[in-house]
Amino acid sequence: MPMVAYFLISILAIAAPGTYAVQHIVGDSGGWTNSGDYTTWAASKTFNVGDTLLFNYGSSHGVDSLSKADYDNCDSTNAINSYTGGATTIKLTQPGPMYFACPSFGHCSLGMKMTIKVVTQSTNSPTTTTTPSSGNNLSPPSSTTPSTPATSSPTDEAGSTGGTSMVVVGLSMILAPMVVFMC
Structure with missing residues (x-):
């Protein structure tokens, strides 16, 4: 025994x-804004199935989950999911690329958009980001509604x-x- x-x-x-599971605050303390560098921010993180993204933003912004083609064209008219309300938590439910953009006119084309690659959780996942190949459309995340920030395990600056x-x-x-x- x-x-x-x-x-x-x-x-x-x-x-x-x-x-x-890790809660990634998009843009860290800067939040989801016109002035964020989300390519660099996402490249510094590892996104695992089960993690969440927390978007914090002002009333002139929103968050749209998009297909690759719509993301590339900054076209939010066919958004998979649209969120408003200042704080949106999205659970990462499946591996693969995900595409997000602000639906406010002109914001996406000025850089308020982000691609992440979600991986299956591993204890030794490297923190890298690759450019997704074209033609990959994702199913929407499981029904996620705007919510207030959830509590999570403490994380360091790298989300660890x-x-x-x-x-x-x-x-x-x-x-x-x-x-x-x-x-």
């Missing part, structure tokens, strides 16, 4: 760090929960031998 307890705790210690993960691993390594000796 003690070996089973030690084995289970060890497995949890190894698996736990990769299971945290590394500090929290290290605490889980450390505690597991301390508690595992204690459980073994108690059994």
Whole structure:
């Protein structure tokens, strides 16, 4: 029995760090605005299935989820999903590219648009962004409505929960031998 307890705790210690969902605040403290550099911002992040995007923006903006063709042409008339209200949380439910733009006239063509690539969650995903190939249209994210910001695990500037993960691993390594000796 003690070996089973030690084995289970060890497995949890190894698996736990990769299971945290991250809330990415689009544009960080700058938010979703005309002056953001969303290509550079997205390139510095790894977006995993289960993570969320939080768009914070003023009343003159919105967020549209678009197909690749509509994104390339800054055309929001056929948006997959449209959001308004100042704060929009979108859950990333499937791997692949996703395309977002502000639907306000002229904002997309001035750079208020963003492409991300969502990957299947992995404990050692590299933080890279690739340019999606043409012709890939995505299904819309699961019904997501504008909402207030949700609470999430603390993250560092790169969106990593590394500090929290290290605490889980450390505690597991301390508690595992204690459980073994108690059994």
